């Protein structure tokens with residue numbers, strides 16, 4: 001018998017890796033599932049091949065042949081389009097989360113075309129293989145009219161083999177595996193969508209749309225700066241950038257010291273109070289909206305609903321917002337628990353992807 | 369051996385099982401191993417000279433030592449699943465998904481770890497040595513509780529009779545002739561360490577060396593022992609690696625079995641399953657319960673209906 005102490009073995013990797021196998025299985029079927037979040041300010045995609053992409057929801061077309069030659073393309077998207085907007089025919093096709101026009105209406109053709117190109121582009125960024133069939137679920141704003149929903153369907157069908165629309169807050173909640181008794185707060189650029197989910201598709205009575213979203217914060221911020229520093233000069237885009245860097249509702253926040261031109265001269269300004277005030281302004285209307293949705297819910301489940309509030313959307317990245325909403329809920333409603341979803345920018349897209357996955361094949365077939 | 373006198377091993381089962389439950393758990397594990405064809409080994413762990421231990425240090429010292437050994441057993445198996453119980457003064461442990469190689473490695477660890485243990489039962493320091501008897505069945509037929517217990521116990525007794533502080537293998541398929549008492553002088557070691565060819569080769573080398581170097585004559589056994597020792601050491605590291613690999617292979621094939629089962633089910637309900645991805649989710653244990661599944665199915669149907677309506681509306685509008 002040898003007496004040497006045996007070596008410690010390396011721990012075996014306990015999680016079996018099946019991704020590879022399941023990927024192959026999917027590819028064998030040749031289907032790429034995608035989830036798309038079609039937002040006013042951003043369009044994001046999550047695909048079953050693991051790719052995720054996001055692009056500002058703007059589309060630009062060179063105004064003339066010279067421009068086309070200059071850019072080497074007939075259409076530009078996202079940041080690139082924003083940057084060159086002066087020489088472009090510029091579109092935000094999803095203003096207020098809804099396709100601005102429907103085909104055929106005079107003056108709106110440009111937006112419809114832009115929406116079509118945007119959807120086509122975001123799918124292209126998911127890098128489908130040439131032979132892959134694409135099944136897409138698109139999250140549309142909860143309050144989108146039937147008309148705009150069918151407009152979205154129509155333009156999307158050109159880039160996908162089969163496509164379905166579902167309500168955006170539903171896909172957010174579905175992505176978090178919270179199927180029943182959930183309140184979703186989706187803070188976008190143009191709108192805050194509040195949605196009560198209770199196991200079925202949300203109806204009109206389950207939804208409230210507020211205008212106190214990201215753009216509203218920008219406007220409040222601008223107004224506050226005009227008040228405190230009447231001579232400061234800034235653009236909307238500049239303020240949005242500052243907000244996205246510093247936004248917070250917390251008592252203890254990082255000081256928002258930035259340089260803005262004052263009468264043409266770059267000047268250091270402390271905008272902490274102005275920004276905090278602007279961010280805080282969205283809390284009361286949100287909680288007021290929540291109160292309405294809770295009060296009209298089955299009394300037996302009201303407490304459960306208060307305890308299951310999901311915070312999503314780009315605007316939810318304001319620091320301390322979850323705690324501030326929770327505190328206001330405690331004051332106004334007696335209790336509340338708010339969970340900020342992990343990736344607010346992709347919550348809608350990954351949820352939509354999950355729905356696409358879970359959708360039985362025959363349904364996809366029938367909608368082709 | 370009509371009914372084995374099991375006592376539950378408190379440190380390993382946290383008092384969760386009664387002796388009879390343990391016994392039936394072992395039997396279940398064995399029947400599973402017969403059905404799915406995975407390896408199991410039975411270890412019987414005895415404290416050498418435990419009777420005199422009681423005489424020397426009092427009866428409680430026995431309990432204390434056994435408790436400590438149990439803890440050591442758990443620690444040195446790195447919580448890999450085993451079923452353990454006390455049978456008389458010996459600990460019985462059944463290791464699923466473990467073959468002969470793995471058993472040797474485990475036994476080795478236990479025996480060496482015990483040498484470093486020290487107890488004091490209120491009085492003087494006590495140190496003990498262990499002997500581990502191993503029963504490693506090679507065919508499914510041999511994976512029966514009572515014969516395995518008997519073989520492991522017998523191996524342990526033989527090891528103790530030979531001086532203890534060792535492990536001893538009892539391989540049932542060869543009627544106990546293939547027992548393994550790892551001592552360098554024991555030429556039975558040879559069969560395990562190298563194949564016949566190697567053995568012949570070494571013999572010829574030694575013979576020819578004896579002819580060439582007169583000094584070498586007579587020292588061949590010394591060299592031989594040295595070589596054996598080196599090889600035994602080498603084998604031990606390899607054994608450890610093998611044990612790990614064995615466990616991983618077992619794990620993979622278990623998962624594969626599960627996957628195949630799921631695929632089979634999916635094929636049977638053709639068209640009812642939402643896709644291959646969900647099968648893998650189930651295999652990985654991240655699938656939802658049934659209630660969620662029904663709910664989700666209803667939700668998918670509702671989304672589909674709504675979209676169908678949208679499509680119809682859009683089409684009828686176009687036709688207007």
Ligand SMILES: Nc1ncnc2c1ncn2[C@@H]1O[C@H](COP(=O)(O)OP(=O)(O)OP(=O)(O)O)[C@@H](O)[C@H]1O
Pocket residue numbers: 038039040041042043096097141186187188189190191192213214215240243244245247312313314315316317318319345
């Ligand atoms: N780090 C940040 N802190 C605060 N606000 C942010 C941050 N990042 C982005 N935002 C804001 O989030 C908003 C955009 O959110 P999101 O991308 O969810 O909107 P959207 O889905 O396109 O809009 P909508 O839901 O109204 O259609 C913008 O107002 C943007 O300024």
Ligand SMILES: [Mg+2]
Pocket residue numbers: 037038039040168186187188313348
């Ligand atoms: Mg949005």
